[in-house]
Every structure is written in C-alpha cells, then in structure tokens.
Amino acid sequence: MVRATVLLWACALVLVSASVVAQDLGANWGAIASHPLDPKKVVNMFKDNGIKKVKLFDADSNILNALAGTDIEVMIGIPNLHLADLAEKYSTAQAWVKENITAHLGKGGVNIKYVAVGNEPLLASYNGTYTNSTLPAMKNILKALNEAGVGKDIKVSTPLNGDVYMTPTYKPSDGIFRGDIADLMGQICEFLKENDAPFIINIYPFFNLYQNPGFPKEYAFFDHSNSSDFDDDGVKYHNVFDANIDTLVAALKTAKTPDLPIIVGEVGWPTDGNVYATKQNAQRFYNGLLKKMASNEGTPLRPKQYPVVYMFAWLDEDFKSIDPGMFERHWGIFSFDGQPKFPMDLSGKGQNKSLVGAKDVPYLEKQWCVHNKDAQNQTDLAITVEWACNNTDCTTLVPGASCSGMGLDMNASVAFNMYYQMQDQAKAACDFQGLAKLVTQNPSNGTCEFPIMIKKFQATSGTSGSSNSSDSVASSPSPSQLLFHIVVGICIVWFA
Ligand SMILES: *[C@@H]1O[C@H](CO)[C@@H](O)[C@H](O)[C@H]1NC(C)=O
Ligand SMILES: *[C@@H]1O[C@H](CO)[C@@H](O)[C@H](O)[C@H]1NC(C)=O
C-alpha cells in the first residue's frame, strides 16, 4: 500500500513536471518556404508532440483552417506593413478583425488567444518607421475586437526585440528601455497592463555569440555554472537568456508596470549556415532551456515563474531572406519536410528522445542531381556553380556550414541538386551544359545532406476542403513576409 502510494506520487510528479513544460512551450510557425508542408500535417505534428500553443506571422486562411477544431491556442500576427493603415483608419482594423478573427471563431473554429500587432516594429534598425503607428494600431485592433465582443478573450500585444531595452551598467537589475522609445514603451506597458495583456519579447542568445567575437560561448547556453559568471550585486547569472529576461523585468519596473506577465515570443538556435549554427549547439541550447523550464526556478528577479516560451522555429523556411545571415533558413527544430533534426525531450527531463516527425510526406522521386565528373569540358564549372547558387539555396556551403570545405566537386553537387529539387525535379533543371547528371544513390556524406523535395502543397479553399477553386494556394510567400524576422542582436552590451 505504501509502495503503491509512493509510486502514484512519483507518477503524479512526472505528469505534472511533463505538463509544466508542454503548457508553457509554444512554437512559431512560418511558411516562407518554396515547398511548405500541408498545414494539416503540421497541425498533426503539434498534436503528436503535445504542443498546445502556436504563433503565426500572419492570418493565412489555409493555416487557420487547419488549426480549426483543435484546442491549440493561436497567436495571430499582423505584418508591419499594415501598421500605418491600421493606425490611421479604424475601418481597416474593423475589416482585419472581421476577416481574420471573427470569421474563424465559433464552434469548430480556431482557439485564438492573442493578436500580435507588428513583428519587432520598434527594432532600432527600422529607424523609427513604425514608432508612430504601433500603439495606435494596437488600440484600433483592440477596439475592433471589443466591438466584436471578443476583446476580453483575445489579448492584443506586440512582439518586440530585445533591443528595446538595455542596461547602462551591464547589470540586469539596472535595465531600462531604450532612450529614443522610453516614453512610448511606458505607454505600451500601460496599455498592456490595463488590458491584461502580456509583454512579448524575442530573445536570441545565438546572436550574442554571432555578433560579438568576445562573447563567452558558455554563457549562451544553460548547462554550466562557472562562479565567475556575471555577478549583479551578489546575484549570479549563469546564462545570457536569464540576464536578458531580468533586464526586461527591471525595465518594466522603471515603466511603473513591474508585474506585467512576460512571454518569450521567439527563442531558438539555428542548425546550419554558420560555424556556431550546428545541430550539436541547437540540441545543447534547447536541452538546457527545457530543463530550466521544467525546474520552474524562474530567474533571480522573477523566481518560480519562468515565462511561456515560443520556439523559433518549428520548420525550416528556404525562402527567408539571408540578410541577417546564412543561418536564417535553418531555424527549424524540424527540417522543411517535417523531420526532426536532433534528439529533443520536450518534457525537460533531458532524455535522449526523438520528436515525432511529419507523417505521409509526399516526397518526389528518390533521385538527386550531382556534378558529372566525366563531362569533357570542365572549364565553366565554377561559374556554373555560381549561377546555380544565385538561383537556389546554397547556405549549406558557406564556411562552417554542413557542406563546407569539401571542394569544388562537392560544391557543384550541392548547388546542382538544390537547384534541381527546388525546380520540382524538372529534367531540364539537371543539365548545366552537361556538367550535371542524375543519380539514384543518395550522395549525402557526413554532415552534408542532399534533400529530396516534396510535392508542392495545393490548398483547397473553404473550410470544407472539398472545393477546388484556386484563390488560396499557399505556396508562394508575399513579398511582405520577407520583411519578417530581421533580427538584430540583443542590446545587452557585454564588455565595456
Ligand atoms: C487578413 O490577413 C491576411 C494575411 O495576413 C491579409 O493579407 C489580409 O489583408 C487581411 N484582411 C484584411 C481585411 O485586412
Ligand atoms: C536606417 O538608417 C541607416 C543609416 O542611416 C540606413 O543605412 C538604413 O538603410 C536605414 N534603414 C531603414 C529600414 O530605413
């Protein structure tokens, strides 16, 4: 009997700690991809992995239709380019809410919890483009939600980058909002407080490491406790993520809204395209983060209340702009085709577990396009590879990336294959003046993988999924989406 009780206790504990992470863990779902997965398959992946929160960057109706009828909590984003209109014209906000919120509510509808107005609109590198419109747009959206009778259930916020705050002394406890937007941040915080909405912040330890050559690598992760780590008047910080959150907590105090709940809208680690962007580092980062969440220690300034965290990102997106860096197309914890990249235990127990990948993925033929070493005239190889790279995704070739340092022959095979696959394996796309040939044996070697493309997802319009009208094909990204996620580093200046 005693033994049975103890066992029950143990089970209850396990269940509780597992669900703590699952409840507090969300995922960002973007689809700036040449061949996005069928949204229904992606939703099944969320279910199979116990993910209950999803953040979107716009209100794509195919994606929302796939989420309809599930209990997944959804945060819908509004792209920055709509902010000015939404701020100036209330009717625009009304129309947006009608088409993108109200239409998806009701029985069997979408469980919408948040509207994220803009995406990092106050980024310093935007030079103030959206400073005038962000808060008025938030207010108009809330007004329209209230008018529709859903303003209490659906919270309005705006995801901001860590560069909206800073600390002049390098101590988190001295955190303040950035000087040029301090007044505005005060007003935004007040608005959030009045309406019971969270402060949403995007935090990227990867960028600390990528942008600052002197940054101590260990401090980007969660798994070490070096007593000489950053000391804030006796409080020790062992990772930059916690220091970052507490800098925000301190800044919220100066804005007289010390208790605003914080949600981390984006955090993650890319797996390719840079020397720090490896699967090993990503696995280490998430492993530490998830354990930290499961421990429920919180941070020094907010003990026992770790924020809800949305991983960036669920899937790789091969059409994202590489302006921020070549790693930009490799943020997924899954590859573009929904396959897990590295072991990850979402319960935070650090076990060697695999995530559940997408099922019934509609791959094209098992064939690859590689460099034909037997071609008579190899003179133009280098320039042909350059051309291929200009017209496809060669982010795995740059120094430190998964196919780097393997020579021109491998460069050519990687570039030719990527071009061929992205052209849906069209015969003519594997020629390159005879320099290329098709093979049926997988040319992957070591870390360098040769993907096979999937069939383009063709959306059916309407909620019934049975009509064939062509007005809602989801596969091509709008140019506006390319503006997303130009992330800059976090403004905790590390060394004086
Ligand atoms: C609804 O959202 C979509 C996707 O973000 C956008 O293209 C569309 O303009 C929005 N509708 C209205 C009426 O604003
Ligand atoms: C912001 O200003 C800088 C320097 O003047 C300029 O290089 C950059 O292109 C501007 N960015 C935007 C988004 O206007």
Ligand SMILES: *[C@@H]1O[C@H](CO)[C@@H](O)[C@H](O)[C@H]1NC(C)=O
């Ligand atoms: C924002 O408003 C201020 C004051 O009205 C004005 O000086 C400034 O030009 C505006 N900025 C933009 C980007 O519209």
Ligand SMILES: *[C@@H]1O[C@H](CO)[C@@H](O)[C@H](O)[C@H]1NC(C)=O
């Ligand atoms: C602790 O940090 C110091 C200074 O950064 C470094 O010299 C030392 O090697 C670190 N010790 C461990 C065990 O990581």
Ligand SMILES: *[C@@H]1O[C@H](CO)[C@@H](O)[C@H](O)[C@H]1NC(C)=O
């Ligand atoms: C984790 O599991 C995989 C697959 O079962 C196995 O190949 C790998 O060696 C394991 N890694 C560790 C560190 O145990």
Ligand SMILES: *[C@@H]1O[C@H](CO)[C@@H](O)[C@H](O)[C@H]1NC(C)=O
């Ligand atoms: C090989 O191709 C280059 C460029 O097209 C050409 O200039 C050269 O004459 C060719 N060589 C032979 C042996 O055909």
Ligand SMILES: *[C@@H]1O[C@H](CO)[C@@H](O)[C@H](O)[C@H]1NC(C)=O
């Ligand atoms: C590739 O693109 C660069 C930059 O646009 C251009 O300068 C170069 O000529 C292109 N190379 C080829 C072979 O098309």
Ligand SMILES: *[C@@H]1O[C@H](CO)[C@@H](O)[C@H](O)[C@H]1NC(C)=O
């Ligand atoms: C392979 O491609 C990468 C990226 O374009 C380049 O840096 C490298 O020099 C190339 N290697 C050879 C041998 O051409």
Ligand SMILES: *[C@@H]1O[C@H](CO)[C@@H](O)[C@H](O)[C@H]1NC(C)=O
């Ligand atoms: C894989 O790469 C190694 C080192 O570059 C090379 O020696 C080996 O031949 C390659 N294997 C295949 C199957 O291409």
Ligand SMILES: *[C@@H]1O[C@H](CO)[C@@H](O)[C@H](O)[C@H]1NC(C)=O
């Ligand atoms: C939709 O189009 C596909 C391919 O054109 C066809 O096979 C299918 O029967 C159509 N479905 C309906 C409901 O019309």
